[in-house]
Amino acid sequence: MSLVRLLEQKNKKILFTTPSHGQKNGIYPPLEGMYRIDISETDCQNPQEELIRVQLWARSVYQTYSTTFLTNGSTSGIIAAVLSCTKVGDKVLIGANAHPCHYNAVKLAGARALTYTPDIDPEWGVPLETKPEVIENYLSRYDIKAVIITSPTYEGIISDIEEIKAICERHNAYLIVDEAHGALYPFSDRLPLSAVNIADFTVQSLHKTAGGLNPTALLHCNCEIDVKPALDMFMTTSPSYPLLASIEENIAYLDSKEGRKEIEHLIDRLDKIRANSSGCQFFGDDPTKLLIKVDGLSGYELSEMLYEDFDIEDERTNEKSTLLLCGIGTDNKKLDRLQNILKKF
Numbered sequence: 001m002s003l004v005r006l007l008e009q010k011n012k013k014i015l016f017t018t019p020s021h022g023q024k025n026g027i028y029p030p031l032e033g034m035y036r037i038d039i040s041e042t043d044c045q046n047p048q049e050e051l052i053r054v055q056l057w058a059r060s061v062y063q064t065y066s067t068t069f070l071t072n073g074s075t076s077g078i079i080a081a082v083l084s085c086t087k088v089g090d091k092v093l094i095g096a097n098a099h100p101c102h103y104n105a106v107k108l109a110g111a112r113a114l115t116y117t118p119d120i121d122p123e124w125g126v127p128l129e130t131k132p133e134v135i136e137n138y139l140s141r142y143d144i145k146a147v148i149i150t151s152p153t154y155e156g157i158i159s160d161i162e163e164i165k166a167i168c169e170r171h172n173a174y175l176i177v178d179e180a181h182g183a184l185y186p187f188s189d190r191l192p193l194s195a196v197n198i199a200d201f202t203v204q205s206l207h208k209t210a211g212g213l214n215p216t217a218l219l220h221c222n223c224e225i226d227v228k229p230a231l232d233m234f235m236t237t238s239p240s241y242p243l244l245a246s247i248e249e250n251i252a253y254l255d256s257k258e259g260r261k262e263i264e265h266l267i268d269r270l271d272k273i274r275a276n277s278s279g280c281q282f283f284g285d286d287p288t289k290l291l292i293k294v295d296g297l298s299g300y301e302l303s304e305m306l307y308e309d310f311d312i313e314d315e316r317t318n319e320k321s322t323l324l325l326c327g328i329g330t331d332n333k334k335l336d337r338l339q340n341i342l343k344k345f
Contacts (some may be wrong), residue, residue, distance in 0.1 A: 001268035003050040004245045011231075035193055037242050047241045054248045061194050061255050062186060068216040070228060071204075071243045074180040075101040076235060077219035079108060082146060085109045085200070085223075090145035091219045093138050099178060102148050104123040108286055114142060120286035124283050124291065125299065125320030129159040132167055139171035151195065152181050154316060154322055156286030158192045165198050165292040174223070176201040183210035183218070184288060184328065187254045188263045192285055203225075209288055209327035212250045216243055254328075262328060270326060271336045279345035283321065290324040294345045310341045 010336040034194040051069065058067040069074050078101045086092060088110035094102045096115040116134050118127040130149045138144060146167055151159040153201040161177060177195035178186070183204040185194035193204045202220040206212025221227055267287050274282050274290075284291045294302055299317045306312040306322070315325035324338070 002048060002313055003241065003248050006047055007051045013340075021228050023308065035341070037245070044094070047244075051241075051244055058218070058248075061251055062198060064220045064222055066221045066223060066227065067340075068219040068231065069244050069247045070219055071215065071240050071247075072206075072217075072235065073215035074178065074203040074205045074217045075099075075104075076231065077201075078102060078148070078176065078178060079105040080219060080227045080230040080235065081174075081176045081201035081203070081221075082106060082109050082111070082148070083233065084155075084225050084227045085176075086145045089183075091142055093135070093142075093147045094145050094234065095127075095130065095150060096150070098148065098150060099180075102178070103190050105148075111145070114138060114144065118326045121283075124155075124293065125318040126155040126157065126283075126291065127153055129153075129157050130164065133165040134158055136247060139167060139173055142174050143173065143242035148176045148178060150178040151245045152179070152192065152286050152289075154181060155182070155291045155321075156283040156284035156289035161193065161195045161198050168200075174201070175199045175205075178203055180205040180217070181208050181289075183208065183212075184254070184263055185326060187260055188267065190264070190267050190290055198221065202224075206247060206250050210254060211324065213243060216247050216250065216328070218247070230313075238251065257327075266326065273335065273342060275340060277342035280342050290326065291321050292324065292342070292345050293321040306340070306341070312338065312341060319341055331340050 043334050053089055057070060058069070066216060082092060082105035086109045091114055092106045092110045092111045093114050093116060094106065095118040103113060108125070116138060118130055120126065121128055130151065135147060147157055147164070149164060151161060165175050177199040179195050179202050182192065182194060183206050185191045186196055199223070200223045204218045205215045206218065207214045218226060270287055270290065280292045280294055282290065292302070293299065297305070299319055299321045302322045303317040306314060314321040314322045
């Protein structure tokens with residue numbers, strides 16, 4: 001039985017347990033279905049056992065040592081990875097422009113952060129890839145226990161994970177990859193190479209491009225380290241089983257024929273938009289992200305024009321360019337509208 005099937009079962013016992021709503025919703029009717037499947041452990045329903053089973057199934061899907069479901073975003077996965085492979089006083093190499101959770105993870109571990117600064121593309125105003133030679137330089141000079149890199153970047157720039165992993169291995173350092181924006185990568189050969197089967201630890205946010213609910217995510221491990229003790233230190237003992245069940249269904253969909261076909265369709269549509277938008281320039285390694293700029297307009301001016309004139313809200317913008325994020329839930333209607341708008345530039 002899967003976690004999803006367990007939550008769908010009717011509990012025939014009279015419960016005087018948490019959650020106290022009793023699977024009934026008198027507070028917010030739009031969430032009636034969520035209340036109905038929001039349960040905790042009882043004698044007749046033990047979702048923890050099913051969670052263990054579905055995580056083992058997920059491990060087989062991704063071919064990892066372990067894959068752990070997260071309901072507090074990739075942030076919790078980064079923290080657990082650092083806590084699992086470092087001790088007080090260890091040095092951890094992170095990007096100077098990294099997500100705050102990278103710094104916080106090092107701080108919580110009692111470790112020391114060393115920072116490197118990725119180059120910024122002057123034409124696009126976005127950070128570029130982490131260069132292997134930069135990592136080699138730091139690991140040659142310092143006794144570094146772990147390296148955290150972000151690939152893809154927010155804007156879809158990819159680093160050479162295989163080469164960086166080889167460097168880390170030569171210097172006995174763990175490699176942690178923040179692949180929060182790359183949850184689709186394992187399911188299409190047309191997308192960049194995923195770090196899931198390369199790095200020691202990889203985090204992915206299902207809610208960013210892979211169709212998941214906020215803030216569902218995954219922590220993949222490829223070394224013989226049990227990340228559960230670290231997660232137990234700061235994760236709740238009352239997890240959301242509806243969110244955990246949604247992760248199970250999300251992975252099953254991505255790995256299905258239908259899901260893989262939908263990813264291919266998304267890539268085809270976005271390639272078509274690029275080909276038919278001659279007035280726009282595009283940049284980046286990830287075909288599911290549209291990082292665009294238009295001659296004569298700053299990124300902020302383009303963002304404002306899209307929002308005020310065409311009701312298009314972008315994901316992120318800077319002085320040079322604007323990012324439109326797409327994913328498994330970006331339907332044809334939205335893409336058709338976007339294509340018609342971009343043709344006007």
